[in-house]
Amino acid sequence: MNAGLLTPATERFLKGAAGVLVLVALWQASVPLVGLEPYFYPSPADVWHAFVELMEKGILPVYLVDSLYRYLLGVGLGIVLGIAAGLLIGLSATASRILTPLINFLFAIVEVAWIPIFVIWFGYGFKTILIALVYVVLFPLLYNTLLGVRTVPQVYVNAARSLGATRLQLIKDVILPAALPNIITGLRVGAGFAFRGLIFAEIIAAKTGIGYLIFEGASTQQTARTIVGMIVMGLLWLFLDRCYLKPIERVTIERWGQVTTAEDRE
Amino acid sequence: MTTTQTTDTKIRLDAVRLEYVKEEGRSRHLAVESISLDIRDKEFLVVVGPSGCGKSTLISAIAGFLKPTGGHITMDGREITRPGADRGVVFQEYALLPWKRVIDNVALGLKFKGVPKAERYATARRFLAITNLADAEQKFPHELSGGMKQRAAVARTLANAPEVMLMDEPFAAVDAQTRMTLQEELVRVWEQARLTVLFVTHSVEEAVFLGDRVVVLTPGPGRIKSIVDVSIPRARRNWQEMNQDPEFIRLRDEVLVQVRGQPVAA
Numbered sequence: 001m002n003a004g005l006l007t008p009a010t011e012r013f014l015k016g017a018a019g020v021l022v023l024v025a026l027w028q029a030s031v032p033l034v035g036l037e038p039y040f041y042p043s044p045a046d047v048w049h050a051f052v053e054l055m056e057k058g059i060l061p062v063y064l065v066d067s068l069y070r071y072l073l074g075v076g077l078g079i080v081l082g083i084a085a086g087l088l089i090g091l092s093a094t095a096s097r098i099l100t101p102l103i104n105f106l107f108a109i110v111e112v113a114w115i116p117i118f119v120i121w122f123g124y125g126f127k128t129i130l131i132a133l134v135y136v137v138l139f140p141l142l143y144n145t146l147l148g149v150r151t152v153p154q155v156y157v158n159a160a161r162s163l164g165a166t167r168l169q170l171i172k173d174v175i176l177p178a179a180l181p182n183i184i185t186g187l188r189v190g191a192g193f194a195f196r197g198l199i200f201a202e203i204i205a206a207k208t209g210i211g212y213l214i215f216e217g218a219s220t221q222q223t224a225r226t227i228v229g230m231i232v233m234g235l236l237w238l239f240l241d242r243c244y245l246k247p248i249e250r251v252t253i254e255r256w257g258q259v260t261t262a263e264d265r266e
Numbered sequence: 267m268t269t270t271q272t273t274d275t276k277i278r279l280d281a282v283r284l285e286y287v288k289e290e291g292r293s294r295h296l297a298v299e300s301i302s303l304d305i306r307d308k309e310f311l312v313v314v315g316p317s318g319c320g321k322s323t324l325i326s327a328i329a330g331f332l333k334p335t336g337g338h339i340t341m342d343g344r345e346i347t348r349p350g351a352d353r354g355v356v357f358q359e360y361a362l363l364p365w366k367r368v369i370d371n372v373a374l375g376l377k378f379k380g381v382p383k384a385e386r387y388a389t390a391r392r393f394l395a396i397t398n399l400a401d402a403e404q405k406f407p408h409e410l411s412g413g414m415k416q417r418a419a420v421a422r423t424l425a426n427a428p429e430v431m432l433m434d435e436p437f438a439a440v441d442a443q444t445r446m447t448l449q450e451e452l453v454r455v456w457e458q459a460r461l462t463v464l465f466v467t468h469s470v471e472e473a474v475f476l477g478d479r480v481v482v483l484t485p486g487p488g489r490i491k492s493i494v495d496v497s498i499p500r501a502r503r504n505w506q507e508m509n510q511d512p513e514f515i516r517l518r519d520e521v522l523v524q525v526r527g528q529p530v531a532a
Contacts, residue, residue, distance in 0.1 A: 153361075155359055156361055158331050158355065159363075162329050162330070162350070162354060163351060163378055163422070163423075163426055164375055165378045173363070173374070180365070
């Protein structure tokens with residue numbers, strides 16, 4: 001009935017918002033029906049009050065900044081190390097033989113298993129969380145970079161070499177860009193892993209952050225705080241996905257027209 | 267099949283034997299048994315033969331992608347051991363880098379040499395004009411037709427000012443009409459660039475149309491069956507005239523008989 005008045009994007013947003021509102025309304029309506037204590041089943045109003053309180057006391061902004069800082073630094077370091085290791089293993093047969101068994105073994109030990117020993121070595125807090133995040137991000141980046149490097153079409157390498165490329169120029173102008181679609185796949189996987197890893201590490205090894213808020217709220221029967229933490233976590237991930245992962249994909253893969261090697265072969 | 271050393275020999279193949287290891291297996295495939303051939307400075311030499319005669323492998327060896335398992339390949343008396351900018355290659359699958367615009371592809375060799383951006387773009391534009399691609403410089407390779415991609419690949423090779431241009435069935439993947447246009451353009455472009463060309467094809471017509479000399483290879487493993495001189499003046503090398511040229515028709519039929527392995531009509 002409002003067709004023509006709204007842009008498709010606005011309409012989509014309004015419909016999405018309507019879904020959320022209906023869910024919140026049902027939740028609020030269910031509270032008297034369930035009839036349990038707020039610490040067991042808090043209402044949306046309780047959650048809102050917890051949110052306002054956490055903002056007024058300055059707790060939530062600090063936790064959010066802490067979580068974001070840990071996340072971005074951990075992911076950033078993991079990306080750099082993962083790409084570097086993937087390149088090294090992909091380009092050097094010796095490095096591949098020495099490192100591949102080791103890396104396959106380490107990959108099998110999930111980061112959750114490392115966190116207790118990281119806590120012993122590095123204590124609770126920043127260092128342990130950072131190292132856990134780097135660890136989580138490293139492997140998907142490494143494997144996907146490696147895959148990308150190993151599947152660079154030989155004809156691109158040959159073309160660049162007969163145009164006079166040095167080894168370094170070959171890596172910079174051919175191998176890295178050719179591997180970029182794979183690297184971005186690794187980035188998406190790693191970013192998702194790292195986000196879960198962050199919440200988990202904060203639950204175990206932190207005294208601040210969104211993960212800590214979720215855990216601490218529940219263990220002190222401030223359940224509304226836990227739900228605030230969960231909602232913030234969801235919004236944070238949507239924000240990171242929209243503002244940082246999607247645009248990277250757009251400017252690389254999409255601009256080359258979903259380029260695959262098959263396109264050039266007839 | 268004489269290999270008398272003349273002063274204007276550019277590339278000399280001396281009893282060259284070429285094998286390559288097949289992709290999956292460990293088996294070695296003999297591509298070229300023994301070829302001795304002098305490629306003269308500034309000539310347009312075409313090698314023609316049925317598929318599997320090792321003609322593309324020959325290009326790979328001269329380009330330096332593949333080491334001979336017997337004999338020697340020299341350029342200006344020096345052994346060829348690796349790819350280099352002195353030998354430009356035009357590949358059947360174009361090998362344009364999909365993440366670079368046409369102008370950056372064409373300027374790539376100059377970038378590798380450290381030529382400043384303004385200067386290498388000026389050179390690239392000159393060769394894009396020669397190859398009728400002036401309007402396409404800002405496009406990405408996937409936006410080009412097959413014929414335009416191959417023009418861009420030729421422009422990229424020529425812009426890098428190689429001493430020798432190696433062309434590996436460059437027009438095999440484009441449609442018949444485009445192929446004829448590209449052949450005529452190549453004649454014209456070569457008139458301007460005047461460099462040594464080794465052109466490999468399975469098309470007899472193409473070989474006689476383009477070449478100063480046509481080398482016929484036997485079916486694999488390749489050896490030289492005969493060398494045919496084509497002394498049709500360059501000015502007549504367009505399809506309108508060539509189709510009716512008795513000399514062209516005679517030479518084409520002669521080479522065709524050689525390629526098909528039937529006894530040579532006296």
